Amino acid sequence: MLNRVPFDEALLSTVGTPKETKLLDSSPRSRVWRVRLADQRLVIVKQITDGGDTSADANTRFAREVAGLRLAGRAAGLAVAPAVLATDPSSRVMVLEFVGDLGRTDDWMPGYAESLARLHALTGPADAGALPVWSGPTADDAESFLTLARALDVAVPSTVPDELGGLLERLDPSPHHALLHGDPCPGNDLRTADGVRFVDFERASLGNGLIELAYFRIGFPTCWCAMSVTAAPLTEVEDVYRTTWRGLTGKDVPGDLADACAGWLIQGDALVERAHRGTVDQLARVPAEDFEWGYVSARERLVHRLGVVADMTRDHDHLHAVGRLSSALADRLLERWPKLRPLPAPDARPWY
Numbered sequence: 001m002l003n004r005v006p007f008d009e010a011l012l013s014t015v016g017t018p019k020e021t022k023l024l025d026s027s028p029r030s031r032v033w034r035v036r037l038a039d040q041r042l043v044i045v046k047q048i049t050d051g052g053d054t055s056a057d058a059n060t061r062f063a064r065e066v067a068g069l070r071l072a073g074r075a076a077g078l079a080v081a082p083a084v085l086a087t088d089p090s091s092r093v094m095v096l097e098f099v100g101d102l103g104r105t106d107d108w109m110p111g112y113a114e115s116l117a118r119l120h121a122l123t124g125p126a127d128a129g130a131l132p133v134w135s136g137p138t139a140d141d142a143e144s145f146l147t148l149a150r151a152l153d154v155a156v157p158s159t160v161p162d163e164l165g166g167l168l169e170r171l172d173p174s175p176h177h178a179l180l181h182g183d184p185c186p187g188n189d190l191r192t193a194d195g196v197r198f199v200d201f202e203r204a205s206l207g208n209g210l211i212e213l214a215y216f217r218i219g220f221p222t223c224w225c226a227m228s229v230t231a232a233p234l235t236e237v238e239d240v241y242r243t244t245w246r247g248l249t250g251k252d253v254p255g256d257l258a259d260a261c262a263g264w265l266i267q268g269d270a271l272v273e274r275a276h277r278g279t280v281d282q283l284a285r286v287p288a289e290d291f292e293w294g295y296v297s298a299r300e301r302l303v304h305r306l307g308v309v310a311d312m313t314r315d316h317d318h319l320h321a322v323g324r325l326s327s328a329l330a331d332r333l334l335e336r337w338p339k340l341r342p343l344p345a346p347d348a349r350p351w352y
Contacts, residue, residue: 005033005045006091014086015043015095028275029053029061029202034098042098043085048202049092061202062092067131068204069096071123071179078195080119099197101190106347109216109229112189113237115196117244120178120209127177127206134173134180134207137267142168144283145266151287152336154328157321164266166318171263173207176254180205183274184212185223210253213241214260217312219304219343221270224294226301228343258312262319265305265326271298296343299333304343306330 005018020036029051035043048062072081083097123130142164149156181188182203190197203222216237219226229237238257245253264270268282273293276282282298290297306326313323334340 005035006047006088006093007045008088008091011086011088011093011095016041018045021045027051029058044082044096044098045093046096047091047093058092059089062089062094064131064204065201066094068179068181068201069094071127071130071204072119072198072201074122075118078115078118079197080115080122080195081198081201096199099190099192099199102192105191108189108191109233109237109346110240111191111196112184113213113216113241114244115189115198116181116184116212117209117241118195118248119181119198120212121245121248123179123206124177127179131179131204131206134176134205134211136171136173136207136211137168137263139165139168141266141268144268144281148283148286149325149329151284152329152332154325154332157324159321160325163319163322167259167262167266167322170256170259170318171208173205176208177206178209180207180209180212183222184215185220186225208255208260209241209245210255210257210260211263213238213253214257214264217257217308218261218264219301219308221264221267221301221305222274224273224296226294226296226304226343227346228304229346233346258309258316258319261305261312262309262322265309271301290337297340299337300340300343303330303333303340306333 005021007018016037016039018035019038022034024032024034026032030049031047033045035045037043048058048065050058066084066087069081069084073083082099084094085097086095087093145164146156146161181198181201182205183200184198188198188200190199215221216229216234219228242253269277271282271293272291285291286298286302290299307330310323310327310330313319316323
């Protein structure tokens with residue numbers, strides 16, 4: 001039965017006996033319960049399911065989430081994730097600290113940015129191998145981006161292929177060891193009296209923190225609730241992130257935010273939800289169809305990202321031609337489909 005919590009004898013002896021359970025909304029790849037134990041404590045029980053994957057893939061997601069949560073548990077003082085109380089690898093079950101969410105607030109982004117920087121700063125070179133390295137854009141993604149331009153009859157400057165090749169080299173995650181959440185979207189952040197805590201670490205990895213700081217500019221690329229952050233709020237959250245990182249590490253954030261944004265731009269899989277990634281060339285679909293994810297369409301997401309990269313690279317040493325191409329592509333999309341809407345502002349973010 002779905003509402004029956006999958007506790008074996010070991011979990012019963014370690015955590016206690018469930019008395020009240022409530023099945024919560026979750027992705028098709030997991031089941032999540034809020035559980036009141038016999039001693040009145042509340043905990044969260046999460047079971048990773050196959051969800052269309054092989055058992056081996058589900059086992060990998062379980063191990064990845066537990067590893068990410070345990071690394072996140074290093075945070076001294078202000079926690080950035082729920083604590084892992086117990087696990088049952090044979091059933092892919094984890095028992096987590098219950099974290100109550102304070103709910104809606106209009107000024108949610110600074111606290112989110114601070115906790116994101118705290119999360120990223122928890123790991124370093126000594127943690128290499130504790131999680132997979134971040135998987136970024138590939139040469140195939142770069143070629144798909146160029147093919148999209150040609151399909152829309154937009155001239156590709158001659159230096160763009162070389163610029164994209166250089167971008168892929170600079171995005172190599174191997175020199176970086178920040179603890180990346182993998183999907184830091186609204187709904188995966190819980191606001192508490194002590195700051196934001198992140199949940200759902202199934203895609204946790206090690207890489208450059210700028211990949212996730214870029215979410216504010218590029219429109220939350222792995223999230224169904226895409227949004228546009230601009231002007232003073234954008235400056236504030238990026239300052240909060242960089243100041244927090246510097247205070248924890250004694251160093252400036254490494255890398256180039258424009259590179260991170262351009263990396264998200266050329267990844268077609270960042271136009272669709274996780275279940276559809278790796279199935280087809282999503283950029284190749286854009287000229288023929290405008291497919292939706294959440295309340296925003298693929299073309300609307302793409303126009304936003306193109307505009308961001310164009311604005312960030314006007315005077316960029318290594319992406320100037322990519323920026324000019326991005327600007328021309330955005331103009332062409334709006335010319336062909338003038339009813340495309342801008343992404344909503346963050347004050348319209350969904351609350352759960």
